[in-house]
Amino acid sequence: MNSSSLDPENWEDFRASSHRALDLLIDFLQKIRERKAWEEPPKKVRAQFQAPLPREGRDFSDLIDVFFEHMAPYAQGNLHPLFMGWVNGAGTPIGAVAELLAAGLNTNCGGRHHIGLEVEKQITLWMAEAFDFPRDSSGVFVTGTSMANFLAVLIARYRAGGLALKTQGLHQSVHRFVAYTSQDAHSSIARAMDAAGLGRESLRLMATDSQGAMHLDHLRARVAQDRQAGCVPFLLVGTAGSVERGAVDPLRELAHFAQQEDLWFHVDGAFGAWAYLSTKLKPLLTGLERADSLAFDFHKWAQVPYDAGFLLVRDARCHYETFATQDPYLKRESRGLAQGEVWPHDLGIDLSRGFRALKTWFTFQAYGRDRLVATFENMCLHAQALAHLIESSSFFELRSPVVLNILCFGFKKPLLMFDERALVLTLQEEGYVIPSLTLLEGRPVIRCAFVNHRTTSQDIPTIMDYLEKAYLRLEQQEPFI
Ligand SMILES: *Cc1c(COP(=O)(O)O)cnc(C)c1O
Numbered sequence: 001m002n003s004s005s006l007d008p009e010n011w012e013d014f015r016a017s018s019h020r021a022l023d024l025l026i027d028f029l030q031k032i033r034e035r036k037a038w039e040e041p042p043k044k045v046r047a048q049f050q051a052p053l054p055r056e057g058r059d060f061s062d063l064i065d066v067f068f069e070h071m072a073p074y075a076q077g078n079l080h081p082l083f084m085g086w087v088n089g090a091g092t093p094i095g096a097v098a099e100l101l102a103a104g105l106n107t108n109c110g111g112r113h114h115i116g117l118e119v120e121k122q123i124t125l126w127m128a129e130a131f132d133f134p135r136d137s138s139g140v141f142v143t144g145t146s147m148a149n150f151l152a153v154l155i156a157r158y159r160a161g162g163l164a165l166k167t168q169g170l171h172q173s174v175h176r177f178v179a180y181t182s183q184d185a186h187s188s189i190a191r192a193m194d195a196a197g198l199g200r201e202s203l204r205l206m207a208t209d210s211q212g213a214m215h216l217d218h219l220r221a222r223v224a225q226d227r228q229a230g231c232v233p234f235l236l237v238g239t240a241g242s243v244e245r246g247a248v249d250p251l252r253e254l255a256h257f258a259q260q261e262d263l264w265f266h267v268d269g270a271f272g273a274w275a276y277l278s279t280k281l282k283p284l285l286t287g288l289e290r291a292d293s294l295a296f297d298f299h300k301w302a303q304v305p306y307d308a309g310f311l312l313v314r315d316a317r318c319h320y321e322t323f324a325t326q327d328p329y330l331k332r333e334s335r336g337l338a339q340g341e342v343w344p345h346d347l348g349i350d351l352s353r354g355f356r357a358l359k360t361w362f363t364f365q366a367y368g369r370d371r372l373v374a375t376f377e378n379m380c381l382h383a384q385a386l387a388h389l390i391e392s393s394s395f396f397e398l399r400s401p402v403v404l405n406i407l408c409f410g411f412k413k414p415l416l417m418f419d420e421r422a423l424v425l426t427l428q429e430e431g432y433v434i435p436s437l438t439l440l441e442g443r444p445v446i447r448c449a450f451v452n453h454r455t456t457s458q459d460i461p462t463i464m465d466y467l468e469k470a471y472l473r474l475e476q477q478e479p480f481i
Contacts, residue, residue: 017061022100024068029079029093032454036431037080045070077434081454082463085428085436087243087271087406089297090452091305098362099305102355109141110351111330111343120344120357126364127312130277132289138316140347141356144309145270146188148295151311151322151348153179153192153235155293156264158322159315160234166322170197178202178226179235182214182249184242186268211401212247214238216257223261236263240285241272244438244447246383246404248272251287258292267291270309271300271451272404278373281380284403293319298356301376301405303453304363308356311348320346379405379450382460386448389464395471399445408438408445411471418474420444426470433466 008014048070078088107116124139142148157177158166165173177198181189183205193203204226206218223233236258238249251267258265267273267288273296275281276288288294294312298304313319324346332338345351387402390409400408410420421444424437435448
């Protein structure tokens with residue numbers, strides 16, 4: 001072979017194999033309910049992925065067989081309607097095909113003058129509209145809310161420390177910059193403080209009430225105390241839907257306080273921000289529209305396939321200045337492919353980036369806002385329905401009130417040999433119904449997060465049935481006393 005091209009030698013063979021792959025994928029998605037949610041990848045299957053680097057190519061069609069025999073059956077399980085672990089979106093078949101189309105174009109959405117950037121700008125406009133931000137807000141796709149939170153910390157840091165801090169770093173600064181969030185906030189905020197060189201201890205974790213919402217009194221007192229000690233408060237992070245239990249901070253009060261104290265107000269709305277689009281749920285999130293920046297994911301509640309996180313920033317100039325660079329080879333021109341003022345790579349750390357906007361555009365276009373909102377509302381109804389069954393069960397009790405789509409519960413009376421962990425791990429091993437675990441007040445709790453558009457109200461009694469049967473099996477193994 002003298003050509004170095006990697007295109008198919010025979011396009012007709014390639015076409016046939018590709019159509020077969022797509023058909024197999026559609027079959028897999030269509031019949032997802034007929035499978036277990038999770039199956040542990042057997043040792044023999046895992047061993048296949050410890051092979052040496054291949055020197056010669058293999059037949060494409062064989063590789064498709066390997067995928068459907070040895071990968072697809074052992075995937076994570078979040079496609080399945082009875083998967084409620086962590087906070088994982090299910091994706092959609094349309095999103096999957098859109099991702100294929102994006103890969104086909106293989107555009108680099110870091111910059112330049114092409115349609116990928118126009119689609120991304122469209123999403124920014126939609127998000128500004130959805131969350132009542134000004135039309136000239138800026139926005140950028142990132143991997144997920146963890147990265148969006150990190151960018152937000154950097155923007156807030158830039159606003160507080162200016163160019164001097166950006167160029168000379170913190171060791172030239174006499175200020176001790178401090179930030180505030182609740183103890184229910186996602187760990188990515190502490191990691192962002194660390195990665196931004198500010199240090200985890202500079203993030204003050206405020207106590208929360210019984211619903212998981214930040215105590216304002218504590219916040220007020222702590223900011224005053226820090227100011228007295230000579231620290232410089234610069235950032236307040238509110239949570240709209242905490243990962244543990246879906247708790248929502250008093251966002252309106254936080255927005256007001258941040259304004260009074262001249263703090264950057266960032267909201268982590270990874271999944272919960274979407275509740276703002278529902279007229280029923282919106283009152284819970286009043287104040288979110290006043291944030292300086294808002295981080296959220298398309299890949300959780302909004303069902304866009306992984307990965308697709310987003311950061312929306314009210315002050316586009318500040319966003320741009322935080323990251324802008326002066327590389328000569330990336331200089332903008334008034335004509336040709338290097339046109340444009342702000343490119344996405346000016347709004348974050350990544351230079352090369354994929355066309356995440358496409359699968360997001362397809363998802364919003366194909367389903368429309370109303371249909372997506374109905375799924376968010378349904379997920380909250382599922383959580384309430386399961387909470388209802390838990391409350392009337394003789395084996396379980398709620399450990400935290402249900403605010404959005406997540407419920408945390410535990411055993412009503414403790415077993416001698418087994419705790420909630422044993423129940424969850426057993427259920428996961430069986431693979432039919434997948435909850436996960438967390439700790440509340442130091443105790444393990446069973447956690448069910450409704451994030452999957454495939455879950456129906458008929459699934460709720462089924463889930464309860466699995467939970468109760470698993471409990472009874474554990475109880476039977478207990479010693480007699
Ligand atoms: C999931 C989640 C994150 C992290 O988002 P990723 O997309 O996984 O990076 C941050 N905050 C909250 C509240 C979350 O639920």
